[in-house]
Amino acid sequence: MCDEMLRGLGKWLRIAGYDTAIAEPGSADRQILEMAAKEQRLLITRDRDLARQRLARGRVLLLSEQGMAAWAAELKRKLGIDWLYRPFSRCLLCNCPLCPGPGPLASLLPEHIVRDPDACWHCPTCMKPYWAGSHVRRMRNRLRRWAMNDSDAKV
Numbered sequence: 001m002c003d004e005m006l007r008g009l010g011k012w013l014r015i016a017g018y019d020t021a022i023a024e025p026g027s028a029d030r031q032i033l034e035m036a037a038k039e040q041r042l043l044i045t046r047d048r049d050l051a052r053q054r055l056a057r058g059r060v061l062l063l064s065e066q067g068m069a070a071w072a073a074e075l076k077r078k079l080g081i082d083w084l085y086r087p088f089s090r091c092l093l094c095n096c097p098l099c100p101g102p103g104p105l106a107s108l109l110p111e112h113i114v115r116d117p118d119a120c121w122h123c124p125t126c127m128k129p130y131w132a133g134s135h136v137r138r139m140r141n142r143l144r145r146w147a148m149n150d151s152d153a154k155v
């Protein structure tokens with residue numbers, strides 16, 4: 001689970017295929033910690049005050065680095081996150097596992113993609129379609145860099 005400040009990192013964890021909750025905007029610390037406990041999630045945060053609370057004991061990873069590439073390296077080092085775990089298997093908006101095929105919003109997709117049902121997926125909750133286009137290639141390249149990067153190099 002990522003707190004609101006780490007929403008971007010949470011989306012990248014979903015893109016890599018990890019089951020990731022993201023705290024709702026404006027959630028109180030207590031709500032966030034209770035949700036993490038109830039769903040048995042590890043909370044990732046940069047908020048020292050949040051990490052210091054009694055409810056946080058044993059359930060919080062406090063990130064010390066700055067910036068996405070450094071956090072990616074920190075998660076790989078501390079939690080063994082594999083950035084190529086199951087790329088593009090979850091909706092980055094809802095965290096739901098994706099279903100094969102274009103789904104009900106097929107009309108938004110390029111025609112040659114819709115004709116090849118193996119090249120597209122959709123979210124069963126928000127219906128957002130995903131397909132193997134150039135944006136997916138770019139994201140995959142970024143995951144590949146993070147997966148191979150053994151140092152804390154700022155990329």
Ligand SMILES: [Zn+2]
Pocket residue numbers: 091092093094095096123124125126127128
């Ligand atoms: Zn969705």
